[in-house]
Amino acid sequence: MHTFLISPQGKIIKESGNLFPVDILQDFSPKLLCPILNSIFEELVKLKPSSPAIFIPAVNLSIKSINGYFDYLLSKKEDGSILWIVEDTTESNNNKLVRLQPEMEQKLKDETVQFLNFGKNCDISD
Amino acid sequence: MISKKVILTGSFGVGKTSLFEQFLYSKFSQKYLTTIGVKVDKKVINVNGKELSLIIWDIAGEVKQDKVPNSYFLGTSAIIYVFDVTRKSTYEELDQDITHLKKMLPNGITAIVGNKIDLVDESFLQELKGNIPVPWDILTSAKTGENVEELFLNIGSQLLNQNT
Numbered sequence: 663m664h665t666f667l668i669s670p671q672g673k674i675i676k677e678s679g680n681l682f683p684v685d686i687l688q689d690f691s692p693k694l695l696c697p698i699l700n701s702i703f704e705e706l707v708k709l710k711p712s713s714p715a716i717f718i719p720a721v722n723l724s725i726k727s728i729n730g731y732f733d734y735l736l737s738k739k740e741d742g743s744i745l746w747i748v749e750d751t752t753e754s755n756n757n758k759l760v761r762l763q764p765e766m767e768q769k770l771k772d773e774t775v776q777f778l779n780f781g782k783n784c785d786i787s788d
Numbered sequence: 789m790i791s792k793k794v795i796l797t798g799s800f801g802v803g804k805t806s807l808f809e810q811f812l813y814s815k816f817s818q819k820y821l822t823t824i825g826v827k828v829d830k831k832v833i834n835v836n837g838k839e840l841s842l843i844i845w846d847i848a849g850e851v852k853q854d855k856v857p858n859s860y861f862l863g864t865s866a867i868i869y870v871f872d873v874t875r876k877s878t879y880e881e882l883d884q885d886i887t888h889l890k891k892m893l894p895n896g897i898t899a900i901v902g903n904k905i906d907l908v909d910e911s912f913l914q915e916l917k918g919n920i921p922v923p924w925d926i927l928t929s930a931k932t933g934e935n936v937e938e939l940f941l942n943i944g945s946q947l948l949n950q951n952t
Contacts, residue, residue, distance in 0.1 A: 762822050769800070
């Protein structure tokens, strides 16, 4: 797990955890480190401290040595800063992928074969 | 530079990731790989001399759109709803899905995209047009790249118009 406190301007005020190596944190601002955060940052700044935390599951992140899935929990503090909690969920999501891949592949194959068997000009309203 | 968040959504296997990869990296893979969660990347486009940064969220396919986590829609400016022209299951509930998405994004842009047109011919598409619950906005092929750039440029143009 890694926890960040980010200013409304997007700078790290405080961080703790072992998910992101120090060199990555030095090289990137949180917004650059994570395009997802960048794309919703304005909305986060607009949140009220009383607003419920925003949970963004299974973010697929690939930066330098970091490659995997992460759950984000984002909330606004009374002083206006943003609390960003990142949890590594790579293992459970990789397991999910291993489980889902053959199932979805088969479903897709079945539907495609069905389409090809009826020919390209089949009656699609049936 | 103006920056806008765009979501790619729709059922599984319709080609959302393929559209994402074709547009961002000009690449296509024949192999289907299911998407877990969300992957995000951005691309700067030029629309009529103006630069716009599109931050594109490629999200896991859901047969029903109300299963997509609400948090994924936070700060979204446009939704691209993708269906597979060869699979009825991916467009038969298009009207309910679009109603739900418009509720999630009342003032945003929603584009309906029929993908995989490289697999069908013109007469098939004519017939499909008469059977689909909601008309599509554009037809694409992530495989050949047909209309992929146009799709995102169209979205970009509408977003910039909304911004002025």
